Amino acid sequence: MYVTRVHIKNWRNFRDADVSLRERTYLLGANASGKSNFLDVFRFLRDICKPQGGGLQKAIADRGGIPKLRCLHARRDPEVLVEVDALEPGELEEVKWNYKLGFKPEGKGAQRTLISTEMVTRNGEVLLDRPSPEDHSDALRLTQTALEQIQSNEQFRPLVEFFAGVTYLHLVPQLLKYGDKIGGQRLEDDPFGQGFLERVARTASRVRESRLKKIETALRLAVPQFKALRFAKDEATGRPHLEAQYSHHRPNAGWQREDHFSDGTLRLLALTWIILDGDSMILLEEPELSLNNSIVKEVPGLLSALEKMKRRKSQILISTHSEPLLSNPGIDSNGVLLLEPSSEGTKIREMSDSERDAYTSGFSVSEIMLPKTNPVSVTELGTLQ
Numbered sequence: 001m002y003v004t005r006v007h008i009k010n011w012r013n014f015r016d017a018d019v020s021l022r023e024r025t026y027l028l029g030a031n032a033s034g035k036s037n038f039l040d041v042f043r044f045l046r047d048i049c050k051p052q053g054g055g056l057q058k059a060i061a062d063r064g065g066i067p068k069l070r071c072l073h074a075r076r077d078p079e080v081l082v083e084v085d086a087l088e089p090g091e092l093e094e095v096k097w098n099y100k101l102g103f104k105p106e107g108k109g110a111q112r113t114l115i116s117t118e119m120v121t122r123n124g125e126v127l128l129d130r131p132s133p134e135d136h137s138d139a140l141r142l143t144q145t146a147l148e149q150i151q152s153n154e155q156f157r158p159l160v161e162f163f164a165g166v167t168y169l170h171l172v173p174q175l176l177k178y179g180d181k182i183g184g185q186r187l188e189d190d191p192f193g194q195g196f197l198e199r200v201a202r203t204a205s206r207v208r209e210s211r212l213k214k215i216e217t218a219l220r221l222a223v224p225q226f227k228a229l230r231f232a233k234d235e236a237t238g239r240p241h242l243e244a245q246y247s248h249h250r251p252n253a254g255w256q257r258e259d260h261f262s263d264g265t266l267r268l269l270a271l272t273w274i275i276l277d278g279d280s281m282i283l284l285e286e287p288e289l290s291l292n293n294s295i296v297k298e299v300p301g302l303l304s305a306l307e308k309m310k311r312r313k314s315q316i317l318i319s320t321h322s323e324p325l326l327s328n329p330g331i332d333s334n335g336v337l338l339l340e341p342s343s344e345g346t347k348i349r350e351m352s353d354s355e356r357d358a359y360t361s362g363f364s365v366s367e368i369m370l371p372k373t374n375p376v377s378v379t380e381l382g383t384l385q
Helices: 037-050 056-061 135-139 141-143 154-164 171-178 194-204 206-221 263-277 293-297 299-308 354-361 365-373 378-383
Strands: 001-011 016-021 026-029 080-088 095-103 112-124 126-130 226-233 240-246 280-286 315-318 336-340 347-350
Touching: 001 037, 001 112, 016 347, 026 037, 026 365, 037 056, 037 080, 037 154, 037 280, 037 315, 056 112, 080 154, 095 154, 112 141, 112 154, 126 154, 135 141, 194 226, 194 240, 194 263, 206 226, 206 263, 263 280, 263 299, 280 293, 293 299, 336 365, 354 365
Parallel strands: 026 315, 026 336, 280 315
Antiparallel strands: 001 016, 001 080, 080 095, 095 112, 112 126, 226 240, 336 347
């Protein structure tokens, strides 16, 4: 399954945005234009559908409540709305899903957040349409979506499972290397990779070894002198580790643990793992960080190669500022979205006809689209007084 369209209203930066998505979509935009907030739409749906500790009210609370979610440009319209079209390929037929969720403050009394609309259709057939008469007679029912209720979502459970499988990992190497020294509580779902090694350890041994062999092959191509990668547990503490061996003037040089890996090695390792691991939608935020430009340019090809190794393909959404990455000739121009801030909130658009003509003429996405993300006065930074 993959999302073909998303419509958001009053969601963070976006007063109203309605765009098509591809199986691989690249999000471009200036800093603070809303790329992370756009990706968070799908994390939000995932958080609602989590089998443990999920639900609408917690997903909203984790984001600071309605005041933090609702677009500042919304003015008099209090409703936040998310609508998704998804396509589920099948051997006999394709299934077209539509899910719509609107919610807003109650406006009186307990000031609860209540569902204003929730609808599910399958190939145009309405499976759910709320508020129902039962909802109107008991407003407490409107604090929960049908997505999060097993007794209510049976007819559209494939959609629920797709949302619940959304994966986000933006590994911060220092959190992995120095997690013991930094301490502190990990964020739920570990979005920054502090528990990445535990994730690897929880994977079935046969699957883990197969993935690490594929990752080892990629690291040999990208990291000078890299020789081998393996999973190991500390004999004293039982803690999981990744260990690497490098070609060296000392032929019997020992294995190095992850706290000696370079930031780029850890980022590339985590990127390849998460692509091989995910089977729903994968959200990648600036995958170019810490990587050599020659590696960054090959990321689109690497994603394609890793996807071919999997039984179930993933939809991948990528936010990026990277000139090398966007210079890759294999990027589909139909899968490029530009976020443009305005006085009425951020707008999202596809490449225009003239921009597609330039792409067809041999210019790269980087050459055509990245200049449009530059702040107007950015050149004045160099003359700051």
